[in-house]
Amino acid sequence: MFPILETERLLLREISKDDAEGIFACFSNENVTKYYGQETLESKEQAESFVDFFANSYKEKRGIRWGIEIKGTQGIIGTIGFNAWSPKHRRAEIGYEIHPEQWRKGYTFEAVSKVVQYGFNEFALTRIGAVVFMDNEASSNLLTKVGFQKEGILRDYMYQNGKAYDTYVYSLLKNNR
Numbered sequence: 001m002f003p004i005l006e007t008e009r010l011l012l013r014e015i016s017k018d019d020a021e022g023i024f025a026c027f028s029n030e031n032v033t034k035y036y037g038q039e040t041l042e043s044k045e046q047a048e049s050f051v052d053f054f055a056n057s058y059k060e061k062r063g064i065r066w067g068i069e070i071k072g073t074q075g076i077i078g079t080i081g082f083n084a085w086s087p088k089h090r091r092a093e094i095g096y097e098i099h100p101e102q103w104r105k106g107y108t109f110e111a112v113s114k115v116v117q118y119g120f121n122e123f124a125l126t127r128i129g130a131v132v133f134m135d136n137e138a139s140s141n142l143l144t145k146v147g148f149q150k151e152g153i154l155r156d157y158m159y160q161n162g163k164a165y166d167t168y169v170y171s172l173l174k175n176n177r
Contacts, residue, residue, distance in 0.1 A: 012066035022076035035136040037158040
């Protein structure tokens with residue numbers, strides 16, 4: 001059973017083929033992919049491949065990705081979840097994106113806070129990491145607001161449009177919340 005999470009304003013739910021359009025809306029926007037380490041999507045078929053990737057990742061216990069939906073509306077405004085999930089080592093990396101029309105409304109903070117809580121309580125994680133492009137001030141500020149600590153810099157860690165970028169690495173430990 002795929003877990004459904006709720007916040008005051010959001011429903012975090014399983015991503016389905018019907019969400020390919022919402023995924024395409026996010027990942028075809030250069031403002032979203034600029035700091036993602038992912039090339040900008042050019043077709044809805046590519047977005048459908050994301051849906052399959054997210055489903056397989058969960059089935060194979062490598063990660064989990066929720067669609068972010070505003071309660072009372074249809075369709076997702078972004079996604080959030082854990083990548084590089086290692087149950088043995090009780091750690092995962094959090095990743096998220098949201099459509100620019102929904103930026104600066106507190107939705108990402110709400111979703112990240114809920115997913116972090118879920119990760120510690122239900123997945124028994126002791127560490128949640130995050131990797132952020134150094135120029136992505138909004139994401140760095142958000143993670144700090146949630147309680148993540150900057151640990152350092154990963155040099156030439158992510159590629160975007162064929163160019164290597166340094167990233168910050170953040171972590172939140174269960175015992176330091």
